[in-house]
Amino acid sequence: MNLFDILGPVMVGPSSSHTAGAVRIGLVARALLGQAPEEAQLLLHGSFASTGKGHGTYQALVAGLLGLAPDDARVPNSFALAQEQGLRFSFDTCQLRDAHPNSVLLHLRGREGRKLEVGASSVGGGRIRVFLLDGLPASFDGELPTLVVHNTDQPGCVSQVTGVLARQGINVAALQLNRGGRGGSAVMVLECDQPLPPSAAEEILTLPGILHVSVYTPDKEARL
């Protein structure tokens, strides 16, 4: 907790959890997709589903998917902007088990064809938590530079990825690894203390067993 968690963020109203947090979920999901989304199906859970309309949650999620920041005055008009930029989207509700009341499942397809499923919650004050990636559990809040690696479950992946980071002088603050089944697909989430340069992501992508690499870089300034 710091002063600027108490005062700020500058944001488009009306709710830090239902609006500002929803924009950030969209932004993180776009970064994890790694390309501009072309199609998005959004399933709202709990309070997002029941009061999202009046809170501008729908527009906020789409705004984030378009890359707008929580304080961008265009957030309320994101639907028109989506049409201009060729993003098709649809909304529905869902009931998730043991999920935070402000949660959403996003099914995304990017311009270059990549598909991604993201589950995320808005946990208060504009803070968020990603809890699901492509059907696998995850848990990170986007406060630190975050590297997400989709890989095949085989020996050596973690060591090779962390090896690249070590050579670039990047310290890992937290690491999670989850797999669908032995030898199946796995997702690695590495929250780091230093910004992740594109060269690191590119090098990791060349390693054996690595299927996809995406990077989320928090824009601290935008949150103020």
Add this chain to the structure above:
Amino acid sequence: MIQFTSIAQMLQGTDGLPLWEAILESDCRSQGISRETSLERMSRLLQAMEDARRDYDPQQRSASGLVGGDGGRMARYGEGDTLCGPFFTEVMACALTMGECNACMKRIVAAPTAGACGVLPAVLLPYARHFGASREELIRALYVASGFGMILAARASISGAEGGCQAEIGSASAMAAPAVVYLQGGTPEQMAHSCAMAVKNLLGLVCDPVGGLVEVPCVKRNVIGAMNALSAAQMALAGITSRIPPDQVLDAMAEVGRALPRSLRETGTGGLAATPFARERFPREL
């Protein structure tokens, strides 16, 4: 320096610095940022508050249509003779203006929350005009406000879902009161007592938003938050103290928040949200 977790500790731990500067220095150390960066950020927050007020459109209405136009009504009323006088009338108009901007999806500064975004600017911006505070002084007042806000968040809560509206409008009011005491040249002890009195006088305020939206009664509660801050500040400046020590008042606020039923903590299911009017207007929500 560790982060302040009590008002008493914050007042003792200033190392001879003015309180606003001790808060600034402490936060810079804990975040690892420079003094200049911090001051620049705070200046931008002040600017965003001023911009929001300037860009207010009295014609704008919220998504539900329940909110809008009251800031303009109060400003027009203020052009003639008023009950509360020019300063308080401007404070009330500014509080309504900011609350409506938030409800209508305009840019605001969460302080400490979006729903309570009107309280601090409603006190500070009219104060600057009527009493002639400089920009630099307003920025220092924002440090005082956020220093007390950090302790409110640590000891009690700044979330309506957790602690009811006392945690949102109450906290905003308890941040604004010491900020005004600072601007008026009061002592740190007077700031602490103004914070405590502001909390005490809104203790138990429930969070009962109609339809679950940050509209009714949230917009108008920004007015009581601002007016309560000014009365608590004036009491403290007059030498009136909170009989209950300020930290104990915050602990009581935390306990009251925990004791509030779920229906009165931002679920939109109790209080004003459960009135026949609200049920008729938002049948699906209830």
